[in-house]
Amino acid sequence: MSFWIGVDVGGTNIVCGIVDEKGEVLDSIKKPTQAFLGTSSVLDHMAQMVSEVTARAGLSGKVAGIGIGIPGLVNPWDGIALYSANLNWRDVPLSTELSRRTSLPVYIDNDVRMYVYGEAVYGAGLGVDYVLGLTVGTGIASAMVSQGQLYYGYRDLAGEIGHGTMDGESAPCGCGFDGCLEAAASASGMVREAKRFIAEGKPTLLSQWFPGDDLQRLSAADISKAMDAGDSLASDIMNHAGELLGKALVPAVHILSPQVIIIGGGGAMAGERLLTPLRQTLMSRLLPDFRQHVTIKTAVLGDDAGVIGSAMQAKQRHEIKQS
Amino acid sequence: MSFWIGVDVGGTNIVCGIVDEKGEVLDSIKKPTQAFLGTSSVLDHMAQMVSEVTARAGLSGKVAGIGIGIPGLVNPWDGIALYSANLNWRDVPLSTELSRRTSLPVYIDNDVRMYVYGEAVYGAGLGVDYVLGLTVGTGIASAMVSQGQLYYGYRDLAGEIGHGTMDGESAPCGCGFDGCLEAAASASGMVREAKRFIAEGKPTLLSQWFPGDDLQRLSAADISKAMDAGDSLASDIMNHAGELLGKALVPAVHILSPQVIIIGGGGAMAGERLLTPLRQTLMSRLLPDFRQHVTIKTAVLGDDAGVIGSAMQAKQRHEIKQS
Incomplete structure (x- = not known):
């Protein structure tokens, strides 16, 4: 059994959850985004949430990767958050930066696509x-x-x-x-x-x-x-x-x-x-x-849709990349 | 080099062409559909056009398969022409019937999709x-x-x-x-x-x-x-x-x-x-x-679009099936 982290980043809150390979959320935490502190601070904060939710679920060392849903324009293939008015982000190399902080592969995408993917496949x-x-x-x-x-x-x-x-x-x-x-x-x-x-x-x-x-x-x-x-x-x-x-x-x-x-x-x-x-x-x-x-x-999954969608989309993309 | 037959069936005319694997039409013939003679007669007619265009191009024995574009509702996966007002056809097992007459694999689809596929990929x-x-x-x-x-x-x-x-x-x-x-x-x-x-x-x-x-x-x-x-x-x-x-x-x-x-x-x-x-x-x-x-x-291909689209879509589907 492999486990995946799904992160749903909003202008107000970040929800970070740990998901099993069937798309079940095992645990999740929700914290204020505090975008006003700057990109680097938000990234540190996200990395901390990832290790916190992993540790709490007793699954340290068992997470295969991270998926993130971001509002606004995203280049999913290069892992770059191109423009997000809510976060005041422009051209943030999100995958690279979060991967450096967590030593895990990171896949990013638009938050609506991740929400819909979660509901469409698991909701x-x-x-x-x-x-x-x-x-x-x-x-x-x-x-x-x-x-x-x-x-x-x-x-x-x-x-x-x-x-x-x-x-x-x-x-x-x-x-x-x-x-x-x-x-x-x-x-x-x-x-x-x-x-x-x-x-x-x-x-x-x-x-x-x-x-x-x-x-x-x-x-x-x-x-x-x-x-x-x-x-x-x-x-x-x-x-x-x-x-x-x-x-x-x-x-x-x-x-x-x-x-x-x-x-x-x-x-x-x-x-x-x-x-x-x-x-x-x-x-x-x-x-x-x-x-x-x-x-x-x-929709039936509420807040979980974005978390499940991001985590499972990361799993799908990771498997395609490995094959 | 493999060769493919593309057939564009309209209410008025049937166009049958032989296409190389780069999507070039080598030769084609156009004849009246004469749907009023009945389904079986149209099918015999189509089989005859296939062998005529193949012989004329000197490529007998070198054709890998046939693609057909049909107006109306089609089930491409089972090879059935579900309903075509122009041809007065209902539930015609087109792939099976033409395959029996030609001893070649036959793939069918809707004529607009085949036309657009031809223009999109080769036009x-x-x-x-x-x-x-x-x-x-x-x-x-x-x-x-x-x-x-x-x-x-x-x-x-x-x-x-x-x-x-x-x-x-x-x-x-x-x-x-x-x-x-x-x-x-x-x-x-x-x-x-x-x-x-x-x-x-x-x-x-x-x-x-x-x-x-x-x-x-x-x-x-x-x-x-x-x-x-x-x-x-x-x-x-x-x-x-x-x-x-x-x-x-x-x-x-x-x-x-x-x-x-x-x-x-x-x-x-x-x-x-x-x-x-x-x-x-x-x-x-x-x-x-x-x-x-x-x-x-x-569009730039004129009448050839449907022929190229049908032939090349048949090639694509055949390769997926073989793999």
Whole structure:
């Protein structure tokens, strides 16, 4: 039995877990990222988490390698974190640096791909050959896993489902376009939309719950709560987000032909509030051959998805390299 | 040196060519399909074309296998033509039947995939790792070739870019939806649109060129001709088709990240009339990372694309099977 370390690096926290070769997480620890201390400090910190979780599991000397999921642009093949706004990293030779600190082979990749790979192969997509994973959180991104293999595309850019102006949409997006899926249907997009409507004076429970400057604390979970309390603005925002997600998935399904679509990330916490309009819109627009065979599921692994995905992707890449 | 036969089966003609292992067509013949004579007759006919082209090239006994591209739904792995409206075929065990008649291994696949594979690996996409091919003809379809491998998806359904209602569009489509890309931007869709506008009494050179029942003979090439003669209805139809193709390619590029997009099929004969609005719309809506790296090309192999694609795909599958 070999063991692998999976590290999910986020802007806020780092989760580091030890995973057996069946994809079971044996133990994991979660600590603040503290990116403001600088790259070298974060790397030292990661190396320390790796030895801590290994020692705690009593598996020192039995770990075969490390997989890391990083937000932003990554060159997985040279092990370089090209650009990460969340971490304020640019061209960090992550594999080399962490390998030097741990004396283990290190494989890195984009965090969404690792999350989707974990869910597709060991979570909600277990046993399914063609899985499309969609993460709805601060941003919206996707990845496709076909017969156990991630699809990367040219320059590893595939899966950018969140951008490009959608007809009739106008919410300003961080990418510079207006009317992108991410601008209205991501967790942060829904919050931005709610604030925009409140600023326009639209009546909603949310402005009672978060008067004045308190509005800064508004989260996507509060929109779910307001919807449950019968708030029509919250309902409208959630329904609209679900419909847009459904619309954006139509070409993705027709082009990729997944058997299962997994909806994950923080936004998936909205559950059926988001999935019902998503499913209705998607299914009503798919060709019959696709409609009959595609299933929509929510992610099941939570925080573990990124850890399992990173660890098992490192295992797969290591085995290919050795063969 | 091994040699391979590629057969491109269409509703009207069958093209059968002999291809060397570098993907060069040495000789080919083209004959009417005559599907009305029945499946068995078409199969006999195909076997005869195979031996004719082989004998003519002086390569009897030196052919390693046959690849066939068939319109419609195909199960490539079991060698079955599941459904082809053009040929009026349903569940034809094509590989077995042609193999029995020729004593050669036979590999079959969908005709668009074979056409795109030929163009991607031996034509306009030569030397490029990530190629998206789009055929604009009677229908609209696509296929993705990544690092020399076709992408199939679940039930081999991937690449259906032509369907699903586009916002603001209403032209009725053969699939049952309204406002599909195929309804307005395929060669036959453009002709249907022109006839619809003429029936509504819109002024155009086309109604002068094709008065009364002559209108049945209107083709997409006539729309190009009218456009060149300054006809504004023809221009509008062509521009609109190009813009819709560009719009439909936005999610395809963001999801698949191709390096080159090849536009092929009969509709590509419109050339820059179609490509200029396509390119403008696509490029204005892509994220910068994609816009900077993607190139649009027209197909270069003509009729040979399907022959080369079928023959070389058969070679690839045969080698995998033997290894």
